[in-house]
Amino acid sequence: MGVGTAHRALEAERVRSAAPALASAYAAPLDRRTGDRTATAPSTWSRAQPLGRATRSIRAVSARKRVFDFVLASAALVVLAPLLGLIWTLVRITSPGPGVHWSPRSGRNGLVFMMPKFRTMKAATPQQPREGFANADTFITPLGKFLRRTSLDELPQLISVIRGDMSLIGPRPLVPADPAQLARQEFPETLLMRPGMSGLAQVRGRNLVSPRRKARLDAFYARARSGWFDIEIIARTIRVLISGRGFI
Secondary structure, three states, X not given: OOHHHHHHHHHHHHHHHHHHHHHHHXXXXXXXXXXXXXXXXXXXXXXXXXXXXXXXXXXXXXXXXXXXXXXXXXXXXXXXXXXXXXXXXXXXXXXXXXOEEEEEEEOHHHOEEEEEEEOOEOOOOOOOOHHHOOOHHHOEOHHHHHHHHHOHHHOOHHHHHHHOOOEEEOOOOOOOOOOOHHHHHOOHHHHHOOOEEEOOHHHOOHHHOOHHHHHHHHHHHHHHOOHHHHHHHHHHHHHHHHHOOOOO
16 A cells, blocks of 8 residues: 555544544634633534535635635735845844755655744754753854744744645644654644644643643644634734743
8 A cells, every 4th residue: 555545544534533523623612711622512513414524524624724824824925025034134144054944844644844944043953853952052043042932933934834835723843753743643633734833732832831732732623623713823823922921
């Protein structure tokens, strides 16, 4: 069996097993205090609903999400172009090396893609997760600290969203060697989605959340995703960035 066939078989099996949960998740109201959706809320989908209809609904949500991502990311890239140019220039003149750093990340169905970020570390820094450094701060440039604290270093990922490698909202893309990959393997739903610039885990603790907790939140989002849910997470992301909550 080829890799593509295996992925399609896995996705089909996950759709079959997740259909009842998806029905409840889409209909469940959002708890405004905790940000969670009530698992026991009555569903608007009938238990007798054919699997084909559930599958078509999931695909329709994915198609609408892709259009939403493309339009919003394209508009944001145009509006933020002067800021992106300014940051690129500052990175280049404040430390030796390129303005944008491209690194391999695990994407949808485990396929690796190259993700751009404004460079925040010294040019010769090894490519590995932050947790892999004994003292990561020694590798981060002064400007890089500011860019990371404000998440401005993530803005070039708008290009990845337009290209279809990423989404505005989804599980954060991990380096293939990141130990957090093990936690995600417990929740295959997270592997079937495009990684996002932000996600439910980022607005529910950000760097203060354990890898397994992040994987659980990402799996929940995979089941409950909708256009309105994305808009709410985007709004929460802006609030988190302004407050700086959860940054390490």
